[in-house]
Amino acid sequence: MNKFDRRGFIKLAGLGGGVVFASSLSRGFGLNALGSVVDYANGKAQNDFYFVQLSDTHWGFAGPKVNPDAEGTLKKAVQAVNSLEVQPDFIVFTGDLTHTTDNVQVRKDRMSQFKDIVGGLKVPTVHFMAGEHDASLDRGDAYQEAFGKLNYTFDHKGVHFVVVDNVSDPGASVGESQLNWLKADLKQQKTDARIVVLTHRPLFDLYPDWDWATKDGTAVIDALMPHKNVTVFYGHIHQENHHMTGHIAHHSAKSLMFPLPAPGSVPKKAPVPWDASAPYKGLGLRSIEAGPKQAKYEIKELNVTGA
Amino acid sequence: MNHKKRILLTGVLLASAVVSGLLTYTRANAVPVERVIHITAKNFQFSPDSITLKKGEPVVFEISSGDRKHGFSLRAFGVRTDVLPGKVSRIRLTPDKTGKFTFSCDVFCGDGHEEMTGTVIVTE
Ligand SMILES: [Cu+2]
Numbered sequence: 001m002n003k004f005d006r007r008g009f010i011k012l013a014g015l016g017g018g019v020v021f022a023s024s025l026s027r028g029f030g031l032n033a034l035g036s037v038v039d040y041a042n043g044k045a046q047n048d049f050y051f052v053q054l055s056d057t058h059w060g061f062a063g064p065k066v067n068p069d070a071e072g073t074l075k076k077a078v079q080a081v082n083s084l085e086v087q088p089d090f091i092v093f094t095g096d097l098t099h100t101t102d103n104v105q106v107r108k109d110r111m112s113q114f115k116d117i118v119g120g121l122k123v124p125t126v127h128f129m130a131g132e133h134d135a136s137l138d139r140g141d142a143y144q145e146a147f148g149k150l151n152y153t154f155d156h157k158g159v160h161f162v163v164v165d166n167v168s169d170p171g172a173s174v175g176e177s178q179l180n181w182l183k184a185d186l187k188q189q190k191t192d193a194r195i196v197v198l199t200h201r202p203l204f205d206l207y208p209d210w211d212w213a214t215k216d217g218t219a220v221i222d223a224l225m226p227h228k229n230v231t232v233f234y235g236h237i238h239q240e241n242h243h244m245t246g247h248i249a250h251h252s253a254k255s256l257m258f259p260l261p262a263p264g265s266v267p268k269k270a271p272v273p274w275d276a277s278a279p280y281k282g283l284g285l286r287s288i289e290a291g292p293k294q295a296k297y298e299i300k301e302l303n304v305t306g307a
Numbered sequence: 308m309n310h311k312k313r314i315l316l317t318g319v320l321l322a323s324a325v326v327s328g329l330l331t332y333t334r335a336n337a338v339p340v341e342r343v344i345h346i347t348a349k350n351f352q353f354s355p356d357s358i359t360l361k362k363g364e365p366v367v368f369e370i371s372s373g374d375r376k377h378g379f380s381l382r383a384f385g386v387r388t389d390v391l392p393g394k395v396s397r398i399r400l401t402p403d404k405t406g407k408f409t410f411s412c413d414v415f416c417g418d419g420h421e422e423m424t425g426t427v428i429v430t431e
Pocket residue numbers: 096131132133200236237
């Protein structure tokens with residue numbers, strides 16, 4: 001087996017001193033890549049836990065020039081995760097689980113096929129999110145039937161995860177009622193709590209002409225701002241992107257179906273064609289390591305007489 | 308001033324008041340000469356998908372859908388509208404800058420939505 005190439009990774013800020021490792025499917029399907037994270041998890045750092053993010057699997061997409069292994073890529077990713085020596089605590093799928101279709105029955109079929117495939121993951125805890133492909137044409141009806149709620153929270157080892165839905169509205173808004181729900185939830189959190197937001201579209205204006213924005217994303221970021229320790233993981237743009245809005249880091253993940261060009265780099269947004277000399281190039285998954293909360297030591301100076 | 312002259316002066320003043328009043332009336336209700344540009348959104352395409360405008364020339368986009376609900380958004384000028392089948396949506400615009408600007412569908416409409424864009428070119 002090839003030795004893992006550390007240069008292929010990016011070390012990122014966020015998650016309370018945690019580390020994000022992005023790996024690519026093109027290099028041994030990310031097996032070696034993720035393997036190094038396992039090393040890391042085995043004690044090189046005093047980590048809390050790690051989880052894996054997969055995104056934009058677009059199950060049902062067909063386009064041989066874009067991905068001739070459309071039926072196999074997701075299965076390979078499942079294999080890659082299952083082969084990790086130390087299994088992650090959980091897995092998140094940040095939307096566009098299925099490729100959109102007008103046919104309601106086909107939509108439902110794609111969702112159940114997707115569920116069958118990811119049912120092969122060894123990790124028992126998997127959190128799903130919707131993308132506009134899953135949820136925009138029926139306001140999330142089929143999605144909720146298959147996967148449950150569109151927005152929700154969960155807690156894991158001291159980290160508060162908030163799933164924000166910016167896709168069930170075809171106009172890409174989070175909406176007033178969800179915003180109120182978010183604000184009420186954040187109120188329960190201390191300002192220094194470790195918070196991770198999981199969502200599909202970018203919450204900031206990455207490239208609105210390509211629908212790479214959330215209409216009322218600024219309101220979401222404003223609500224998060226008082227919290228000192230917030231990191232956002234999202235999908236939608238089918239490539240890595242790392243961006244700061246104030247102290248909040250936003251990290252987008254690669255797709256597991258087709259890569260998209262860099263924002264504004266071409267006149268029309270269209271999938272990057274398959275490169276036969278570098279299969280699976282631009283596709284991938286990532287593991288995210290949550291570092292421990294920094295220990296605080298209270299120091300009190302005493303003089304020799306003990307006073 | 309004799310009587311005859313006074314009548315004449317009053318007449319002139321009156322006439323000019325009427326004329327200027329008429330002018331004001333005409334100006335307030337004048338329909339500016341707007342060029343109408345018809346755009347159809349259908350089958351995940353805008354047609355035309357390239358529109359050339361002149362800086363300072365007022366235009367009105369009349370946008371209709373040939374199939375389903377779409378959106379039309381020209382962000383550089385801060386204008387957008389929903390585009391519904393069986394309805395004409397209007398956007399008035401007088402471009403105040405030159406350049407090449409993208410318009411796009413901003414309501415997710417299905418498989419093809421992603422590529423549903425066009426260009427507005429504004430010349431001097
Ligand atoms: Cu998306």
